[in-house]
Amino acid sequence: GNSVTQMEGPVTLSEEAFLTINCTYTATGYPSLFWYVQYPGEGLQLLLKATKADDKGSNKGFEATYRKETTSFHLEKGSVQVSDSAVYFCALIPYGNNRLAFGKGNQVVVIP
Amino acid sequence: GAGVSQSPSNKVTEKGKDVELRCDPISGHTALYWYRQRLGQGLEFLIYFQGNSAPDKSGLPSDRFSAERTGESVSTLTIQRTQQEDSAVYLCASSYRVGQTNYGYTFGSGTRLTVV
Numbered sequence: 001g002n003s004v005t006q007m008e009g010p011v012t013l014s015e016e017a018f019l020t021i022n023c024t025y026t027a028t029g030y031p032s033l034f035w036y037v038q039y040p041g042e043g044l045q046l047l048l049k050a051t052k053a054d055d056k057g058s059n060k061g062f063e064a065t066y067r068k069e070t071t072s073f074h075l076e077k078g079s080v081q082v083s084d085s086a087v088y089f090c091a092l093i094p095y096g097n098n099r100l101a102f103g104k105g106n107q108v109v110v111i112p
Numbered sequence: 113g114a115g116v117s118q119s120p121s122n123k124v125t126e127k128g129k130d131v132e133l134r135c136d137p138i139s140g141h142t143a144l145y146w147y148r149q150r151l152g153q154g155l156e157f158l159i160y161f162q163g164n165s166a167p168d169k170s171g172l173p174s175d176r177f178s179a180e181r182t183g184e185s186v187s188t189l190t191i192q193r194t195q196q197e198d199s200a201v202y203l204c205a206s207s208y209r210v211g212q213t214n215y216g217y218t219f220g221s222g223t224r225l226t227v228v
Contacts, residue, residue: 034216044155044203044219089155093207093216099168100145100205100217104154 002027004090006103014111015082021075021106023064023090031092033057033066033073038087038105047075047088085110114138116220118204124226125194133189133223137206145217146179146189147203155203161187194227201225 007022025031035047035057048057050066050073057064062077073090090103117136125131137144146158157171161181172178176194181187191198201224205217 032216036219043221044205046216046218049216099160100157100207102155102157 002031002092002094002099002101004092004101004103006090006106010107010109012109012111013080016079017110019075019077019080019084019108021088021090021108023073023075023103025071025073025090025092027071027092027094027101029095030068031094033064034091034093035062035064035073035075036089036091036102038089040086044089080108080110082110082112084108116204116206116218118202118220118223120223121221122224122226124228127196127227128193130190130192131194131225133191133202133204133225135187135189135204135206135220137184137187137204138208138218140184141206141208141218142184143207143217144181144184144187145203145205145207146187147205148200149203149222150200158189158202191225194225196227199225199227 003026005024032051034049036044037047038044048059050057053066053068055066064073064075087105087107089105092101119134142163144161147155149155159179160168176192179189201222203219203222205219207217
């Protein structure tokens with residue numbers, strides 16, 4: 001089946017540190033891949049996406065590259081800010097399908 | 113409208129009462145999802161509508177839960193005889209696709225349901 005796996009546990013880091021959140025997936029064919037973000041007290045927002053292999057999605061200083069060889073879509077940001085504190089969800093939609101599959105999410109806490 | 117609209121934004125109900133949650137998707141979006149998010153947890157899939165096809169109800173937790181959607185318009189999620197464990201934020205999302213590629217879902221702000 002189609003599934004998304006995110007690294008376990010919350011991520012706590014200092015302002016201006018480098019952030020990586022790992023995401024790997026299992027899917028048939030070529031899924032579309034997404035990162036969603038949920039800021040405290042707010043709804044889910046699409047952060048970035050990539051729809052084919054080797055595509056790089058980017059937004060607000062965040063980047064993720066669609067790696068088919070490693071079935072990964074890791075999220076990175078070079079210098080985080082306190083305002084980046086949120087929960088980040090990796091997700092996929094299989095090719096030819098509308099069924100959205102989410103990872104469990106990672107809480108990111110950025111300390112001043 | 114410009115986004116996915118959900119109503120009410122907050123609902124407090126007594127245990128045993130029925131509630132109805134509403135979702136207005138983005139115009140032209142053929143697919144619509146309902147998810148549930150309990151406090152501090154991830155998203156739990158409930159039901160999925162795609163155009164006029166039969167909905168995927170495999171995520172509904174019990175027969176107290178049901179949902180309807182007419183064509184590609186408004187959807188309602190109904191919870192009968194609410195229980196305290198139904199307390200959660202109920203999220204609706206809609207999406208579009210071009211050919212076989214889905215360009216991602218837009219989520220509403222959710223309905224926060226509290227059963228007392």
